[in-house]
Amino acid sequence: MKKILILFAHPALHKSRIHSRLARAAGEVEGVTFCNLYDRYPDFFIHVPYEQKQLRVHDVLIWQHPFYWYSCPALLKEWMDLVLEHNFAYGRKGTNLHGKKALSVISTGGSEAVYTRQGFSHYSVKQFLAPFHQTARLCGMEYLPPFVVHGSHLLREEEIDRYADWYARLLTALRDNTLPTVKWQDAESINSLIP
Amino acid sequence: MYNQDFFLQAMIYLLAAVITVPLAKKTGLGSVPGYLLAGVIIGPYVLGWVGQESEKVMHFAEFGVVLMLFLIGLEMQPSLLWKTRHSIFGMGGMQVVTTTLVIAGAAWMMGLRPNQAAAMGLILSLSSTAIVLQTLSEKGLLKNSGGRSAISVLLFQDLAVIPILALLPLLAVIGGISDVKRQVPPPQEGFAALPGALQLLLIVTVGMAVIFAGRFVARHIFRFVAGAGMREVFTASVLLLVIGSAYGTAKIGLSPALGTFIAGVVLAENEYRHELEVTIEPIKGLLLGLFFISVGAGINFTLFFREPLLIAGLVLLLILLKFGALWVTARVFGLRHGRHVLFALALAQASEFGFVLVSFSDTLRIFDHETSSLIIMVIIFSMALTPLLLVINEKLVRPWYVRRRNREVPDKIPETGNKIIIAGFGRFGLVVGRLLIANGFTVTILDSNPANVEILRKYGFKLFYGDVTRPEMLEAAGVKDARLLVLTMAEDDEALKIAGWLKKNYPNLKIAARARDTFHEFEFYKLGVQMVQRETFNSAVELGSRSLHFLGFNRYQAHRAALTFKHHEDSIMRELYEHWLKDETHFIRESRRFSDQLTETLQTERDFSIHETDCAWDVTSVRKEKAEETGLRPDEDSRSRDHGREDDGHAQNG
Numbered sequence: 001m002k003k004i005l006i007l008f009a010h011p012a013l014h015k016s017r018i019h020s021r022l023a024r025a026a027g028e029v030e031g032v033t034f035c036n037l038y039d040r041y042p043d044f045f046i047h048v049p050y051e052q053k054q055l056r057v058h059d060v061l062i063w064q065h066p067f068y069w070y071s072c073p074a075l076l077k078e079w080m081d082l083v084l085e086h087n088f089a090y091g092r093k094g095t096n097l098h099g100k101k102a103l104s105v106i107s108t109g110g111s112e113a114v115y116t117r118q119g120f121s122h123y124s125v126k127q128f129l130a131p132f133h134q135t136a137r138l139c140g141m142e143y144l145p146p147f148v149v150h151g152s153h154l155l156r157e158e159e160i161d162r163y164a165d166w167y168a169r170l171l172t173a174l175r176d177n178t179l180p181t182v183k184w185q186d187a188e189s190i191n192s193l194i195p
Numbered sequence: 196m197y198n199q200d201f202f203l204q205a206m207i208y209l210l211a212a213v214i215t216v217p218l219a220k221k222t223g224l225g226s227v228p229g230y231l232l233a234g235v236i237i238g239p240y241v242l243g244w245v246g247q248e249s250e251k252v253m254h255f256a257e258f259g260v261v262l263m264l265f266l267i268g269l270e271m272q273p274s275l276l277w278k279t280r281h282s283i284f285g286m287g288g289m290q291v292v293t294t295t296l297v298i299a300g301a302a303w304m305m306g307l308r309p310n311q312a313a314a315m316g317l318i319l320s321l322s323s324t325a326i327v328l329q330t331l332s333e334k335g336l337l338k339n340s341g342g343r344s345a346i347s348v349l350l351f352q353d354l355a356v357i358p359i360l361a362l363l364p365l366l367a368v369i370g371g372i373s374d375v376k377r378q379v380p381p382p383q384e385g386f387a388a389l390p391g392a393l394q395l396l397l398i399v400t401v402g403m404a405v406i407f408a409g410r411f412v413a414r415h416i417f418r419f420v421a422g423a424g425m426r427e428v429f430t431a432s433v434l435l436l437v438i439g440s441a442y443g444t445a446k447i448g449l450s451p452a453l454g455t456f457i458a459g460v461v462l463a464e465n466e467y468r469h470e471l472e473v474t475i476e477p478i479k480g481l482l483l484g485l486f487f488i489s490v491g492a493g494i495n496f497t498l499f500f501r502e503p504l505l506i507a508g509l510v511l512l513l514i515l516l517k518f519g520a521l522w523v524t525a526r527v528f529g530l531r532h533g534r535h536v537l538f539a540l541a542l543a544q545a546s547e548f549g550f551v552l553v554s555f556s557d558t559l560r561i562f563d564h565e566t567s568s569l570i571i572m573v574i575i576f577s578m579a580l581t582p583l584l585l586v587i588n589e590k591l592v593r594p595w596y597v598r599r600r601n602r603e604v605p606d607k608i609p610e611t612g613n614k615i616i617i618a619g620f621g622r623f624g625l626v627v628g629r630l631l632i633a634n635g636f637t638v639t640i641l642d643s644n645p646a647n648v649e650i651l652r653k654y655g656f657k658l659f660y661g662d663v664t665r666p667e668m669l670e671a672a673g674v675k676d677a678r679l680l681v682l683t684m685a686e687d688d689e690a691l692k693i694a695g696w697l698k699k700n701y702p703n704l705k706i707a708a709r710a711r712d713t714f715h716e717f718e719f720y721k722l723g724v725q726m727v728q729r730e731t732f733n734s735a736v737e738l739g740s741r742s743l744h745f746l747g748f749n750r751y752q753a754h755r756a757a758l759t760f761k762h763h764e765d766s767i768m769r770e771l772y773e774h775w776l777k778d779e780t781h782f783i784r785e786s787r788r789f790s791d792q793l794t795e796t797l798q799t800e801r802d803f804s805i806h807e808t809d810c811a812w813d814v815t816s817v818r819k820e821k822a823e824e825t826g827l828r829p830d831e832d833s834r835s836r837d838h839g840r841e842d843d844g845h846a847q848n849g
Contacts, residue, residue, distance in 0.1 A: 044758075045759070045761075047762075048811070081811055081812070082810075082811045082812070085810055086811070086814075086816050086820070087816060091817065092820055
């Protein structure tokens with residue numbers, strides 16, 4: 001059984017429709033540690049040794065957040081800047097994260113069609129996530145394709161519920177290591193691979 | 196010089212109350228039966244310790260009822276009163292008319308003459324303000340819609356006494372005892388002798404005067420008096436106000452209780468409201484107790500034992516008839532879910548006004564002496580049974596309706612429970628209050644400095660003047676339903692006392708406290724208060740941060756240094772608190788407080804080191820590693836762009 005750490009970043013959870021629901025679903029899966037970064041560090045003062053300890057004892061790292069300006073909210077970036085220290089996460093002696101898995105769980109306002117070469121956003125979600133991908137790679141982690149909730153502005157309540165359910169199944173599969181082994185590089189998202 | 200009799204009498208009354216009231220409260224009946232029982236025991240038929248004067252005592256103690264209505268008025272803002280006008284006049288009117296008709300009908304069928312029956316109906320249609328309000332408030336039922344309706348009806352009855360007093364002489368004339376009119380001329384002197392239009396004019400004038408005085412003058416008087424800082428003078432001024440309005444309304448022929456009620460309503464939005472409540476409450480309680488004792492002492496057991504079955508039957512019949520009429524009234528005005536039962540049971544007794552009206556009828560010769568004493572017995576017994584009826588409501592009726600309601604509709608969310616109280620509104624509390632108010636919360640603010648109260652009121656704050664250190668004050672402010680109490684007063688020992696009292700009496704209430712210093716903070720922790728803020732620490736750190744900036748740190752660097760220091764302080768405090776708990780006596784010496792604190796803090800700080808939290812922003816180690824790999828000296832490779840890290844040399848000072 002793999003241990004999963006979700007680093008959740010949402011500065012206005014009280015206004016969230018999607019992520020509050022996903023967060024609740026995630027919290028109910030056994031073996032998942034859910035860390036609400038904005039709740040833990042409202043003054044952006046991240047406790048680096050504690051966060052590093054958490055990383056050491058988990059096997060799967062999930063960055064869950066809304067897709068603000070094609071990236072993450074500021075506190076998660078701060079977390080990456082401060083916690084992924086030289087000689088902890090990378091560098092000659094920085095091997096603490098080697099062999100772990102990482103993935104992004106995001107929601108986007110635009111539909112799937114928007115995130116194409118021809119679409120309004122011009123790039124695919126996966127292309128936008130290149131910094132996360134490369135960060136994981138540099139830290140010796142395997143970066144899985146993202147779990148994406150597309151078109152979040154127009155989702156109806158029951159559709160959100162379906163996504164939450166889907167997310168919970170993804171977490172269970174990650175925990176029990178039952179995801180199909182495919183060439184991750186080919187998948188645009190992990191959504192279709194969830195059993 | 197002192198009347199020894201007075202001491203003896205007072206001792207007897209107090210002793211009886213002290214013994215019986217707690218016993219009665221234990222049985223769940225509330226204090227009223229306790230007082231009544233005390234009265235019976237010391238009265239002429241059991242111990243005989245008090246006798247003839249108990250009637251005089253009763254008249255004196257009726258002032259307790261007047262005070263009670265003043266307090267009820269204080270709870271009722273004018274806007275609220277205006278909203279309840281339908282239930283006052285509609286429900287009250289219907290209740291008095293239907294009850295009068297039903298009772299008069301029954302009396303007539305039992306063989307009384309029509310005029311006697313009508314008088315009896317009018318007299319017995321009233322209910323006992325004292326017993327109903329005391330019992331309902333002890334059971335916390337005054338806010339229930341059944342309880343509210345009961346208050347409305349009682350208010351209407353207070354108004355109805357005036358026309359009833361006017362009607363009784365007429366009934367005496369119709370009644371056929373031919374020479375009644377000549378024998379007992381209705382009292383026609385003073386106010387009553389004036390022509391009707393002038394009377395009305397006077398009533399309106401007095402009413403306007405009361406409203407004007409209450410709204411515009413009272414505040415200044417209270418401020419003047421409170422400013423003197425003499426508690427007893429404040430009490431005196433409140434009593435002066437109540438007695439004044441009672442006297443004024445009595446003078447123009449209205450009931451004094453009604454007058455003080457109006458005075459209460461007028462003052463309901465006054466910032467001294469809570470203080471008024473706290474001042475009047477104990478006096479009211481004592482006088483009401485005295486009143487109930489004298490009612491108990493007045494029960495004529497000789498009469499009762501002569502015809503016990505007749506009296507018991509009449510009492511039961513009266514309660515049944517009143518209950519029926521009240522039930523119908525309640526249903527017509529839309530009370531349901533058991534609230535109509537509460538309403539009907541609560542008001543199903545006769546009134547203490549009945550004593551006055553019966554003796555008046557007696558002098559008018561409507562009833563003979565025998566009938567009069569019989570009616571008085573029935574009134575007293577019906578009053579004494581009220582607490583029992585309410586216990587029936589509590590144990591049988593309400594559970595039944597609760598069970599039924601659970602089957603039918605989901606529970607409503609209670610209206611209260613969102614109340615925030617700020618105790619102490621000086622420099623510190625002001626900021627807390629402004630922040631809460633700016634974010635849309637309503638707060639009840641208590642402060643003991645009348646000067647602050649005035650200034651802040653001018654800027655639209657809802658403030659109440661009062662001594663925050665008195666538990667009664669907090670209770671009057673509604674601490675029972677509060678969600679949060681912010682304790683920001685400057686008096687640190689008093690704040691601890693209050694926190695201790697609150698933790699003991701309202702363990703679920705959340706407290707946010709201002710602490711003077713570290714040890715004060717620890718005292719709060721020890722009491723179980725977790726949300727504590729030292730009054731100076733954060734400001735001092737801010738100023739320190741600005742000093743760092745002046746000394747050459749860039750702004751963000753100074754800010755991070757301050758943040759780091761704050762979090763470092765937290766862990767030191769945890770350590771120090773453990774220490775303090777173990778070694779308490781050492782710290783208690785007030786005189787060395789600050790230096791003790793300093794020593795302890797610095798001592799503990801030595802064992803801690805500020806963790807280099809922002810290490811990741813320091814690229815020294817990366818550069819070193821890079822240099823080793825490439826064989827170059829770091830200086831020559833200072834613009835390394837490896838793995839997207841752009842280094843502009845913003846290294847920590849180390």
